[in-house]
Amino acid sequence: xxxTINGGHYPGEDSGAVGVTGLQEAVVARDIMQRVFGxxxxxxxxVLKVQENELYQITDASNAFGADLFVSIHCNAAANTEAKGTxxxxxxxxxxxxxxxxxxxxxxxxxxxxVDRGIKNATxxxxxxxxxxxxxAVAVLVETAFISNADxxxxxxxxxKRNQFAAAIARGITxxxxxx
Numbered sequence: 177x178x179x180t181i182n183g184g185h186y187p188g189e190d191s192g193a194v195g196v197t198g199l200q201e202a203v204v205a206r207d208i209m210q211r212v213f214g215x216x217x218x219x220x221x222x223v224l225k226v227q228e229n230e231l232y233q234i235t236d237a238s239n240a241f242g243a244d245l246f247v248s249i250h251c252n253a254a255a256n257t258e259a260k261g262t263x264x265x266x267x268x269x270x271x272x273x274x275x276x277x278x279x280x281x282x283x284x285x286x287x288x289x290x291v292d293r294g295i296k297n298a299t300x301x302x303x304x305x306x307x308x309x310x311x312x313a314v315a316v317l318v319e320t321a322f323i324s325n326a327d328x329x330x331x332x333x334x335x336x337k338r339n340q341f342a343a344a345i346a347r348g349i350t351x352x353x354x355x356x
Contacts, residue, residue, distance in 0.1 A: 177245070177353055179216055180238035182307065183209030183227040184250035184317075190229055193253030195329040201251040202227075204332045208249050208320065211342030216349065235310040243313040245276065245349060248305075251332055252319035260325040261291025265305055265317040268297040272314035275355070280318055280348030287344040288337065290321055290328070318345060 185192030185202035192201025206227055213225040224241045228234050238246050252263065264281040266273030277295040285292045298317075300309040308315045320341050321328035331337045 178222045178241060178243045179245045179349065180224045180226060180241060180243040180313065181209050181212050182234050182248040184248055186227055186229040193251055193323045195323040197329060199323060199329055199333050201323055204251050205249045207338050208342045211339055212345050215343060215346035231306045235307055239312045246311045246313040246315035247345065248307050248317040250317060250319050251321060251323040253322060253324040257324055260322045260328045261293040262321055263293035263296055263319045265296050265298050265308060267308040267315060268299040270314060273316055276314055276352045277316045279351040280316060280345055283344040283348040284341060288340050
């Protein structure tokens, strides 16, 4: 089983969303990516971690690696600072993507107790997310929590909580693989 873990955005080039305290999505995503990578390597999976500034570089690397699964890690943001919680996206029509999203979403909600915003499907050329529709693997994009919400940002700033997010994502992946 080959798995690509992508930390969204790129520190120093594209911060992604930035919380009120200055916490950057790219930094949080990189940390969680590295932790998920470690968990999955420890249980014997062949794992690629990739965080690049250009989206095509991410999907090209994953496709060249021959990934079976692709998981992109992000922090959500909204103009409404009351918006909070976790959601996981998959590409419309991908049965595997929907299953993987369900497993990961469930693990995060059960482990951390963030607001469950559910799983969502992305339709290419409508509300499609580039990395979901341009990878050959079963793919999901995890919006861990809202960096624009004070409570969620506090979770994302906490190293032990980031570790819990990573462990939950890794468990969701192993749950999916175990169900194949």
